[in-house]
Amino acid sequence: MVLILMVLLLAGSGVLLAVRRSKESWLVLGLVISLDVFLLGILTYIAKKGGIGDQIETLFYLTSDVRRFFQYRVMTLGQLGFFVAVGRYTFPPLLVALALQYSLSPWLRPLRKKGWAFFLLPALTLFVYLPPVFKQLTHNRLELQKFLVEASLAWIWAYLLLAAALLVYEYFSVCISFLKKRYLAKALLPLSMGLLFAMYCPQDPAQIYLFYSSDYMWLLGIWYLNPILSPSRYIAVIAITAVAGVMCFYTLLRNTHTYISENQRELVLQRKFDAANMGVSVFVHSMKNQLLANRVLHKRIKAALAESEPDLEKLRQYSSMLDETNEALLQRMEELYQSVKAKSLYLSVVSAAQVAEKAVERFQHKYPEGSVQVKVPEELKILADTVHLAEALYNLLTNGWEAMVMAGCAGPEQAVRLRIYNERLYTVIEVADQGPGITPEEQKRIFEPFYSSKNSNQNWGMGLYYVRQIVKSHLGHLRVESKRGQGTRFLILLPRYAARPAGPDVLLESCEHEEVVLNREGGRK
Incomplete structure (x- = not known):
């Protein structure tokens, strides 16, 4: 069972790295390799020592042939002990590093740059456990042997508890529900791997080095060296190993699937937009139809005016219809124009209240009867392109109000x-309505270019695609949460703007009042 889990974890971490090459993926791969190295060393040691029961043999090796394969590998005690030491002393600092990588707490983020400090003690311990160094230091020094065994185990447990505390603290510190769920899916991987490691970490390499020369080391017997386990203890061992191992593989598989799905969605949206660019003639045809409708209205107006006594009421009706179609045409052209015109954005430090004010001003111009509840701290600053971000918010406000009107609750x-x-680490912009909500099927398509669930004569479906592109260009994320009949909430998550204790305010290496030019994909120009 243990061997199968080791292979699955290694394969899963390799796939994760292939899908997403990031520091997080490298740390996961390093964590899996260190755990595999440690467990392989233990399996080899147990096979060579012998004297285990049939149950433990099945748990570790599945069959006697596999156990004999490990038993007859040619290795010195020094080589085997150091092999175990490498896995044992690299896993804990990597676990802490991954926990820090997952952390979004502002006060913990600076520790990432000092994460190397957590590798100093493991590196020192690994140096001490080099076979010639360990032999020179501990020869005929039983008290020093005890100290090294107990001290190394102490800091290993301290690292494991620190990593677990960081992961748990981060989970309870997240307030946004979808971020909490997403974080839990990621945090279960290091937590379950830590639990699996904790079951075997008391195995000290010194016990292997001094296998024939120290009676003290024989007193360090661990549960899996007991030839006969009680039924309850055996069941507990099987259960914990199985649960921790399966949880490791499941969370790794789930995270990999999440990243693959995100990449596929990005690719699908890009392909659809490229295809839409090639089909501009479709939109030219649509505009032509509306212009033809305007021509018909114009002819009717001319005919009415040619009468000896023009019907003023009919003329007013034709004029109103002409005005409505012109406004709709201009609005549709403006949405399309805004979505494709900008090749770069100019980010500068601005007041969040100012961006909100511009968005609400545009909204009120279109819907004077519309109502918006605004809650923005006056002192809140963001790094943004005011025009584009305000336009994106205006689109969300408009969609929200139109949804409420459609539901009859405006x-x-x-x-x-x-x-x-x-x-x-985020500045969250939240736009919520009390409309009819969006079905899960529609949520998968609403960000596609030219998709709209509204009247296609009045909407081209470019609004949310435009919003998504602008948010992405601000190095942010756009999230929608909705249930049918319970309204909709859009969340824009932008990198949080922070002030340094001394010197100019900065974000993304950019000083206040300095413009940062980004292309539409979010890269610097």
Whole structure:
């Protein structure tokens, strides 16, 4: 069982790295390799020592042939002991490093740059456990042997507890529900791997080095060296190993699937937009149809004016219809134009309240009767292109109000809610409505270019695609949460702007009042 889990974890971490080459993926791969090295060393040691029961043989090796394969590998005690030491002393610092990598707490983020400090003690311990160094230091020094065994185990447990505390603290510190769920899916991987490692970490390499020369080392027998386990103890061992191992593989598989799905969605959206660019003639045809409709109205107006006594009421009706079609045409052209015109954005430090004010101003111009509840701290600053971000918010506000009107719940006491607040490393812009909600099927398509669930004569479906592109260009993320009949909430997560204790305010290496030019893909120009 243990061997199968080791192979599956190594394969899964390799796939994760192939899918997403990031520091996180490298740390996961390093963690899996160190755990595999440690467990392989232990399996080899147990096979060579012998004297285990049939149950433990099945748990570790599955068959006697596999156990004999490990038993007759040619290795000195020094080589085998150091092999175990490498896995044992590299796993804990890598676990702490991964926990810090997962952390979004502002006060913990600086520790990432000092993460190398957590490798100093393991590196020193690994140096001490080099076979010639260990032999020179501990020869005929039983008390020193005891100290090294107990001290190394102490800091290993301290590292494991620190990593677990960081992961648990981070989980309870996240307030946004979808971020909490996503974090839990990631945090279960290091937690389950830590549990699996903790079951075997008391195995000290010194016990292998001094196998024939120290009676003290024989007193360090661990549970799996007991030839006969009680039924309850055996069941506990099987259960913990199985649960921890399966959880490791499941979370690794799930995270890999999540990254693959995200990459596929990005690719699908890009392909659809490229295809849409090639089909501009379709939109030219659509505009032509509306212009032809305007021509018909114009002819009717001319005919009415040619009468001896023009029907003023009919003329007013034709004029109103002409005005509506022109406004709709201009709006559709503006959405398409805004979505494709900008090749770069100019980010500067601005007030979040200023961006919200511009968005609400545009919204009120289109819907004077519309109501927006705004909650934005006056002192909150963000790094943004004011024009484009305000335009994106205007699109979300408009969608929210139109959804409420469609649901019949728009009124003086009902309003679209716009909130901007800091959440850990993000500045969150939240736009929520009380409309009919969006089905899961529609949520998968709403960001596609030219997709709309509304009247296609009035909407081209470019609004949310434009919003998504602008958010992405701000190095942010766009998230939608909705249930049918319970309204919709859009969340824009932008990198949080912070001030250094001394010197100019900065974010993304950019000083206040300095413009940062980004292309539409979010890269610096």
